[in-house]
Amino acid sequence: MPRSRDWETRSGSKEIIQQLESYTEVSPSGTGYHVLIHGDLPDGRNCRGGIEMYDQSRFFTVTADHVDGTPTSINERQDALQAVHEEFVAEDDTNDEIDATGGRRDDSSQSQxxxxxxxxxxxxxxxxxxxxxxxxxxxxxxxxxxxxxxxxxxxxxxxxxxxxxxxxxxxxxxxxxxxx
Structure with missing residues (x-):
């Protein structure tokens, strides 16, 4: 089970954790991380691959297993949140198709x-x-x-x-x- 000191070697985690620069903890499973920040998610999807982002209507377990080397406070990080969302979560227009109503349909959500x-x-x-x-x-x-x-x-x-x-x-x- 990964521990808090392993975050710098976990694939993809280091970049996101450093960019968000806010309180980070090990998830209950010990295989992921929660980065808690103040901010509002942009419109669009909220998860892709192993990355999930929520700002409402969601419950999760807080472990308080703080990740060493990250801030101990929950910080306002709206700009970083938008940048991480755009890079790791937002829809890729090249995968979209037009659905029967004329709106966008993103079939990549099925891979989630x-x-x-x-x-x-x-x-x-x-x-x-x-x-x-x-x-x-x-x-x-x-x-x-x-x-x-x-x-x-x-x-x-x-x-x-x-x-x-x-x-x-x-x-x-x-x-x-x-x-x-």
Whole structure:
């Protein structure tokens, strides 16, 4: 398991951590890093490859396993955030196609998935810490929700996580669930 002193040798991590220059910690898995900053993400995607960037509607576990050699404070880094987003996360217009509505469609988001076959994904979701909840919803049990719509949304959110946002896989799986 990588420790905080290894960040300078991890592929791609060093450049991003140095550019963002704010509080950095080792992730709960020990295989990645969280860089916490003050700033607002530009419009567009929020993840590509192994890099994820969020500024709202997201929960994550804070480890407080500070990375040596990085600031101990959370800094305002709007310009650096925009630069890192542009270089590592933003859409590449050369991969875009026009969809049926005339808007842009970026099929590269499909490569952001975990790449799991449906059955493997379902098994992992059932084995996760919230696997009991997932399995209840998967089987069509809406207890604990005020409406069918709320239960549908809860399952969709779990499927979004496990599919990495792959809309086609989410739709296919939801149609196999007991909530359909």
């Amino acid at each position: 998935t975990l790449g799991l076959e449906d059955e493997v994904l379902l098994e992992k979701a059932r084995s996760a810490g919230n696997g009991e909840k997932f399995d209840r919803l998967w089987r069509g049990n809406t207890s604990g929700y005020d409406s069918q719509s709320e239960a549908d949304m809860a399952l969709c959110c779990l499927l979004a996580f496990w599919t990495g946002g792959n809309r086609m896989q989410m739709d296919r799986l939801f149609r196999q669930s007991g909530l359909i």
